[in-house]
Amino acid sequence: MTGATPPPARSPRPSDLDPAIAALLKRDANGLLVSVAQQYDTGEVLMVGWMDDEALHRTLTTGRCTYWSRSRREYWVKGATSGHTQRVVSVALDCDGDTVLVKVDQAGAACHTGDRTCFDARQLTVTGPAVPGV
Structure with a gap:
């Protein structure tokens, strides 16, 4: 459909997120926040996803990470189909x-490619000045 307006990048569903928490959030134009998932005991950065108020509410109240898929325009609970879960x-x-x-x-x-993290596969070369002692 040429010229058709695409559906919104997020769900228009109202959320049960605590209003005190919601008041602290600075969302992008689509009502989304960046969500960084980190392994609690090693500090590994596992992945980056997107949350709206409802995804954050679900994450806080279920103890399982829930994200908003911008491409599929739906909520997804990490590991619901793969079994690779994230316990909050x-x-x-x-x-x-x-x-x-x-x-x-x-x-x-954590990564859809099967890697432990989404940051395992493509290391970039740093050509700037070296950090002393590293």
Whole structure:
């Protein structure tokens, strides 16, 4: 359908997120926040996803990471089909209110490619000045 308006990038569904938490959030134009999933005991950054108020509410109340898929335009619970679940240990909001850090206990691969993290495969070369002592 040429010229048709695409559906919204997020769900228009109202959320049961605590209004005090919702008031702290700075969402993008689509009502989304960046969500960084980190292995709670090793500090590994596992993946980055997107959450709206409802996904954050579900994450906080179920103890399982729920994300908003921008491409599929639906909620997905990490591991619901793959079995590679993320059990929530803690959730923190950054100083700007636009990113949440979800510390999880990851079972299996975090990346859809089957890698442990989404950051395993493509290391970029740093050509700037070296950091002393590293």
